[in-house]
Amino acid sequence: MLEMEWKRVSIRPAFWLAIVAGVVLAVVPAILTWPQHVTEDYYYTYPRSAFISWFYLEGAGLYYIYALLVPLLASIAFADSHAEDANTGFIKNILTKVEKKKYFLVRYVFNFVIGGVVAVFPLILNFLLEMAAYPLIENNYYFGMNLVQDGNLLPGLFYERPFAYVLVVVLLIFLLGGMLASLGLAFSLLVKNRYIVLILPLLVFMALDVLVPFSHSISAVFLYNGSWNFAGTTYLAVGIFGSFIWCIVQGYKHETI
Amino acid sequence: MKQSNVWTITRKGIASLGSRWFYVCIYFLLIILGLIFSVFYSYGSREEGLIEKAGVMDLVVFLDQISGTTNHSMLTFLAIPLIVSIVHLLVQYQERSNVVLKIGSRFTLWQTHAAFAVIVSFILTVCLLFISYVLSGLIVGFDNTWITKDSILYELLGDKQLFSSVVPYVSTGRVLTVVFVTKFLSFLLIFFLALFLKRFIKNIAIIFIILLAMSGLDRTGMVPFEFFTFFASLSLEDWLHPVHIYYKCFYLFVLSLFLYWITGLLYEKKDFLK
Numbered sequence: 001m002l003e004m005e006w007k008r009v010s011i012r013p014a015f016w017l018a019i020v021a022g023v024v025l026a027v028v029p030a031i032l033t034w035p036q037h038v039t040e041d042y043y044y045t046y047p048r049s050a051f052i053s054w055f056y057l058e059g060a061g062l063y064y065i066y067a068l069l070v071p072l073l074a075s076i077a078f079a080d081s082h083a084e085d086a087n088t089g090f091i092k093n094i095l096t097k098v099e100k101k102k103y104f105l106v107r108y109v110f111n112f113v114i115g116g117v118v119a120v121f122p123l124i125l126n127f128l129l130e131m132a133a134y135p136l137i138e139n140n141y142y143f144g145m146n147l148v149q150d151g152n153l154l155p156g157l158f159y160e161r162p163f164a165y166v167l168v169v170v171l172l173i174f175l176l177g178g179m180l181a182s183l184g185l186a187f188s189l190l191v192k193n194r195y196i197v198l199i200l201p202l203l204v205f206m207a208l209d210v211l212v213p214f215s216h217s218i219s220a221v222f223l224y225n226g227s228w229n230f231a232g233t234t235y236l237a238v239g240i241f242g243s244f245i246w247c248i249v250q251g252y253k254h255e256t257i
Numbered sequence: 258m259k260q261s262n263v264w265t266i267t268r269k270g271i272a273s274l275g276s277r278w279f280y281v282c283i284y285f286l287l288i289i290l291g292l293i294f295s296v297f298y299s300y301g302s303r304e305e306g307l308i309e310k311a312g313v314m315d316l317v318v319f320l321d322q323i324s325g326t327t328n329h330s331m332l333t334f335l336a337i338p339l340i341v342s343i344v345h346l347l348v349q350y351q352e353r354s355n356v357v358l359k360i361g362s363r364f365t366l367w368q369t370h371a372a373f374a375v376i377v378s379f380i381l382t383v384c385l386l387f388i389s390y391v392l393s394g395l396i397v398g399f400d401n402t403w404i405t406k407d408s409i410l411y412e413l414l415g416d417k418q419l420f421s422s423v424v425p426y427v428s429t430g431r432v433l434t435v436v437f438v439t440k441f442l443s444f445l446l447i448f449f450l451a452l453f454l455k456r457f458i459k460n461i462a463i464i465f466i467i468l469l470a471m472s473g474l475d476r477t478g479m480v481p482f483e484f485f486t487f488f489a490s491l492s493l494e495d496w497l498h499p500v501h502i503y504y505k506c507f508y509l510f511v512l513s514l515f516l517y518w519i520t521g522l523l524y525e526k527k528d529f530l531k
Binding site: 060068198210 | 284290294295299345460461462465466469472474477
């Protein structure tokens with residue numbers, strides 16, 4: 001079934017649209033910060049590094065648009081797949097060959113991974129491009145590289161092991177993307193309209209963002225380099241486990257399929 | 258088709274959303290409450306003493322063009338999601354084969370969409386203004402602090418001598434009228450833009466991506482001029498130079514009119530058999 005899921009996602013225009021949007025969001029900031037009119041001497045002194053040029057740490061410009069679009073990009077890739085299957089009746093064909101529990105389990109995991117991958121794709125691509133433009137020198141607090149401070153996520157790690165820091169950020173956003181995609185999937189068991197399913201994670205994301213104080217808001221914790229607090233753990237726990245339990249229990253109980 | 262039929266079908270279109278209006282109201286109230294409190298969160302921690310001077314107008318239309326219940330954040334977090342969802346449901350209902358056959362002409366169908374956009378924009382604006390004014394007033398009191406020197410407006414004014422020239426333009430009635438007109442036109446613009454895009458794109462998630470990207474692009478200042486939701490939001494500069502507000506209204510009106518015209522033309526060529 002995993003193979004079938006992969007084949008389906010690889011021919012979905014919405015998935016490729018999300019990837020293309022990710023490419024634009026990643027490439028444009030890299031072009032804008034690309035070093036120009038510099039000689040080799042520039043790199044002998046203490047130049048800008050790939051870490052501080054990463055658009056996640058800049059937090060402005062196209063990154064703002066990326067942060068706005070993350071819930072949509074994560075869910076548009078595959079979150080409406082169950083609604084589509086149920087509406088077209090394709091689910092009946094699948095369930096003649098696969099156990100219902102396995103179907104929902106595989107669908108949940110695959111959707112989670114695809115949502116996460118689509119969410120982190122612009123971040124990884126942008127970092128790779130910045131690596132092509134700037135050297136990977138150690139971050140130094142006193143050379144204009146103080147982008148991560150006490151109120152931000154893991155400042156110690158950023159200055160001591162910057163690569164590990166990048167991995168932690170990517171992992172967190174992967175979990176965020178996966179969680180939002182899973183929310184979309186969970187909503188598809190309640191709402192028939194597949195287009196509404198796609199936008200519900202965005203509405204939840206926006207409502208949480210506006211209602212919760214900025215330091216604990218979902219976008220500050222995951223996307224704007226905020227310090228990790230109980231809110232982040234709560235979002236992930238409720239979003240991932242809640243949607244998982246909902247999908248498995250509700251999907252399994254759903255006899256009308 | 259008689260003119261009155263446009264209104265009958267529009268009324269049916271509004272009623273067709275049925276219980277969904279309940280969810281719209283819930284989301285509407287949640288976001289408005291969130292936007293009111295976000296003014297306290299963001300400015301309470303940033304500048305000491307400033308937020309204590311907050312009055313009802315600051316919560317309704319803060320002077321930074323972003324915060325407040327009727328500024329850029331509202332258009333991004335409330336207006337775009339709500340209007341695009343409503344447009345999707347409307348088109349789904351109104352463009353079913355039996356409704357299209359009953360309407361009989363493409364022009365009338367487009368007229369019903371446009372009438373729906375105008376009516377719902379008007380209702381949304383009235384509700385937005387009423388709810389945000391009442392809720393903000395209940396939290397900080399209904400006094401208009403902008404006309405006194407003990408206000409955020411006075412604090413943020415670089416040249417304090419300008420204060421006396423601003424006061425006549427920031428009376429409660431004037432501010433609410435300006436907010437009403439700009440927001441009504443902004444909602445109308447988003448409606449027509451969503452209807453225009455819906456003509457080509459079936460998936461509303463893609464329409465969302467386009468509108469949110471436009472809204473984000475407008476705010477980041479990467480385009481040398483403001484053109485969308487950020488332009489439709491009000492800042493201190495606009496109250497200092499009220500002629501800016503006229504430009505904004507004119508721009509929003511002309512753009513809405515253009516979209517009405519171009520989408521009408523596209524509807525004239527729409528093939529409902531496909």
